[in-house]
Amino acid sequence: MRPRPAWRCSGFAAIPRSHPVIRMSMLRTLKDRFRPILAELVGNEALDKVLDLIRPAQDARFGDYQANMAMALGKQLGRPPREVAAEIVARLQVDDLCEEPAVAGPGFINLRLREGALAARLHAAAEHERLAVPSADHARTYVLDYSAPNVAKPMHVGHIRSTVIGDALCRVLRFLGHRVESDNHLGDWGTQFGMILYGHKHFLDAAAYAENPVAELSRLYRHVRGLADADEAVGKAVLAETARLHAGDEENRRLWQEFMPVCLAEIERMYRRLGVRFDHTLGESFYQDRLPGLVDELTRRGLARQSEGALAVFLEGHESPMLVQKQDGAFLYATTDLATIRYRMETFHPDAVLYVVDHRQSLHFEKLFAVARKLGYADVELTHVSFGTVLGDDGRPFRTREGDIVGLESLLDEAVRRAGDVVAANDEAKPGGPELSPEQRQCVAETVGMGALKYADLAQNRTSDYVFSFDKMLAMNGNTGTYMQYAYARIRSIFRKGNVDAASLVGSGAKILLETPEERALGLQILRLGEAIDQVVADYRPNQLTSYLFDLAGCFTSFYEKHSVLKAESDALLQSRLLLCDLTARTIRQGLALLGIDVVEQM
RNA sequence: GCCCCUGUAGCUCAAUUGGAUAGAGCAUCGGCCUUCUAAGCCGAAUGUUGCAGGUUCGAGUCCUGCCGGGGGUGCCA
Structure with missing residues (x-):
């Protein structure tokens, strides 16, 4: 975890409860x-x-x-x-x-x-840590499969969607009381390792490798990738290296053991920065021992049969079968995915397994799920939570093989750098002069940068393609993470300027009044958080939550422009408006937290 | 060839799964800072929802057929 600044608001643990919580939406x-x-x-x-x-x-x-x-x-x-x-x-x-x-x-x-x-429900929400959002009627067990980078390739912009969407769904489901096992199904056993094995043996720059192994491996990957595309012989040699790895070749295993820790450390660094955690990291290699047995069973049960030299499972409604073993005896990712389903069923007994993977693999999942049902996993919900491709500015799909990669780390750095510029400019422009120390600005920039990046992705309907653009991701106005964080910071500023303690306000017996259209609209919108969350879960679409939050922020700023809080016409109105402000702030904070986005007290 | 996704304002995208007069943000134009943060607010303008049929009280959403874009499609993942 990144260190948190001392001036961050520390939660609402001390909220007293005088009203019974309304448990129903x-x-x-x-x-x-x-x-x-x-x-x-x-x-x-x-x-x-x-x-x-x-x-x-x-x-x-x-x-x-x-x-x-x-x-x-x-x-x-x-x-x-x-x-x-x-x-x-x-x-x-x-x-x-x-x-x-x-x-x-x-x-x-x-x-x-x-x-x-309305007021009664708002009071109940105010006194409830979860803002009176009811838990799911029936808690289910979910396995969430997301992120799943290829270990041998550097992480790039294309990995963001799966990671960010999966993480958000994970948080939302947990918030509703479901049990969630998040599993990072790393690509740590496939042809990409053949690439770097081949590269390591033929093109290694030992000095570069000693200094930065990950960078050298990714250079080798790209180099060999290029060669293999152009030269069939190299392609075959790469596959041979992969096959040797799978067959237990001593040197290739040793190299694999050597590569893995450095690659994993690199990936872990990205996750730490993004604030993403997994309960399990069971990559393809974890299932290697289970593949022969699985294939045997498929054959024994008559589900798979020889065809054109390979072992195939034929499916109704599909022209082509799903191959589970190649001519040369090697297994495929379909085999691993089946073994993974089996393992997850036996280990976690899930009600649902969600795969947050881009839409280009939809046919694969269709077949995979069909075979899984044949294997007897008929009751579990298997869902491909697909999302659109990450496109470049030219509108063409981003592909690692094109060598035209925006590395994830430089992307994050750039987001934070740009956020830093904006934070500084905003701080300078404050009516009473700058408020933030250089350290605070840096911390805010990190939060704002990450928030902008995540929010931009989550705010879009996941099924459409995502046109990657720094400017779009980091736009500081409109339906963006920054706008949401700004709305939050403005509210917190009211409490700071008014020297009001939000926690003690809640138990003070103050009443919420909703006499103006703006106050009524804001109050109503606050109460809709649970509906928005339900909509997210209904179709695994986090953009339902960003839309809600954007509307909420809109309701708030309209209210904020029209009615003064600290200079309210009466003490009753002051108390009421402070309560509305506090509820709004907590709702924004909770909503963003469900998206994996932090807030700052000042910006 | 077949399968899947997609086509909404000049641009980027929404639209509560079939609900009432299709909404935001950019960009454009006009107002708002001596007053809790103007990263903001208020207002204006912007549409034959690719085209043509169909289903029904009601269609951007469902069905059929075209047209355009993307993806996938037996030995990568």
């Missing part, structure tokens, strides 16, 4: 009110599906929540939808939560929350 509460009515109308079977049509309103003009089932029900029951809606509304008991429900348009039921109900 607003949405869930509303659904429960609809449940008995709809059960009578549609019966228990279709109930959940119909209840899912109760949603946050898409447009604030229609209220806060809307129920959209009357149209479909009207059709089904052969009655006018508005009549059905009216009947539902007539029987609905939500007086304590909502103002009078309204039927609109073809049969939408619009619900607007009462101020008192």
Whole structure:
């Protein structure tokens, strides 16, 4: 862990609890009110599906929540939808939560929350460390497979997505109370090692290797890669080196043992800087001993058979089979992946295994999952959480083999350097003069730089390609990590300037008032954190959380521009606004933390 | 050939999985700093959601067919 500056806010451990925590989300509460009515109308079977049509309103003009089932029900029951809606509304008991429900348009039921109900929930959130976000109804066990760099190649920009998305999903799932085993499935046994073995034997610069082994190995990798692409003979020699490694050749094993620690240390340095941790780091090499047995079993059970000299598993709906053993007897990554599934099933007994891997491997996973089911793993959720390719500025895919690599480390350095410039400029421009020491600026720059990098990636729908650009990643305005961190720092500044202790404020009995549109909108948005998190999990899409946070920050700055906190018109308003500020800050901090992004108290 | 993804404002991207008048940020234009951080706020302008059909109360979202872009496709990962 990086050292944390002493002036960082240290948490909210001392929050007293005078209100019972509301354990159910607003949405869930509303659904429960609809449940008995709809059960009578549609019966228990279709109930959940119909209840899912109760949603946050898409447009604030229609209220806060809307129920959209009357149209479909009207059709089904052969009655006018508005009549059905009216009947539902007539029987609905939500007086304590909502103002009078309204039927609109073809049969939408619009619900607007009462101020008192909003305030009550905000008080509960204020007194709860997790901001009253309910845990998942049923805790599941997840195995998360992400990052998985090739050990012999330097990490580059292409590794960021898997690492950052996987880490965020890991944090979100854990926050909801799920058990998560994160596993870095390193590429430490494949052809890329044949490359550096071959390179080490023919082209080693011993002095360079002695000084910086990783740099020399990556030079060798690129060099041999180029040769192999141009010359078939070199390609064969590389494969032969790989085969010798797999066969237990003494020298190649010794070299592998020599390469691994330095490569791993290099990778670990990146993870430390990114704040990413894994529960397990079980690379391909870990499974080597399990492959022959697995292939035997596939053959014995009639799942795999010889075809064109290789051993193949044929699958319905697929033209080409999945190969599990090559003509020369070597195993493939499909074999390793199958062995990995087996190991994970036996070791962790997961309900779900998520692979955060770029979309180019989607066919591989389709086949892999199909074979896994044939092997008997039918109940586990196997999901390829695919994401778009990292593209260069020219719009073409970034590929290591093109030699045109932006190394991850220099990328991180550049992000921090640029963040440092912006932090310094901002500090200089403060109304009361600069506030930060050089050490603080450096620390802020690191946090802001990493945050910008991660947020830029997470904010994009993961299925689309990602156009890598320093400027885009490090843009300091719009929906960026920096904007979020800035919003947080501004709030903390209010408490500092007003000499208010947030923790003692919470237990003081102060009331939250939501009399202006800005305060009401902010309060409502604060309460939606749980919904945003649910949306992330529903499709493994962290950008649902960044969108939420951006909206939250927008609500806050609108409020902040319009209403003075420290100079509020009355003491009651002062207290109320401070509570809203504190809730906003904690929600931003929590939301960013779920994305693996830190905040700073001042910037 | 076949399979998958994709096409939304000038640019980069959203859009709660079929909901109401498709939204942000850049860029452009016009307002806001003696007042809690202007990395900001408020407002304006910007669209035949690639094209053509279809499904239904309702389609950017689903189905069909075209067109464009990307990826994958038996012995790399």
